[in-house]
Amino acid sequence: MLIGVFLSVLFSCGENYTFDVFRPSNLTASFISSYEISLSWMDNSDNETGFVIQREDENGSFQTIFTTEPDVRLYSDITVFPGNTYRYRIAAEIAEDLSDWSDTAFINVTEDLTFLNFGTDETLDVMTWNLENFPKA
DSSP states (O other): OHHHHHHHHHHHHTTTOOOOOOOOEEEEEEEEETTEEEEEEEOOOSSOSEEEEEEEOTTSOEEEEEEOOTTOOEEEEOOOOTTOEEEEEEEEEETTEEOOOOOOEEEEOOOOOSEEEEOOTTTOOOEEEEGGGSOOO
16 A cells, blocks of 8 residues: 555656657758858657757857757758858757757858859949859869
8 A cells, every 4th residue: 555655656746757859860061151051950759849959169168059849850050150160969858858969060161152243344244153053073
């Protein structure tokens, strides 16, 4: 009888409940422009309350830059600047608990040279070259 009361108290208090939340995988950072990086990952949990996204600062410490809603798999960081290297990691969150951190993704942000315009105001002859369509050696 005493054992039954003890088990009932443990379950009613909820202190012994554990929830597994699995770490995200396949984190990638993609260059969108000189001022935007797109992050994508695989959501390996079905019970997360969101994802915590961290970026490494200049001192080598990771700082939280955003927390998403559940089931999100994309995030755009629009606080980047050309000439810098950025490192990211993410974790799934459930309540106040975090999964293990994902592998780190890093990217070098360069000047956006997707389009080059040539011409003069006098002639209004402007040619736009799309560097993405140039043959690659």
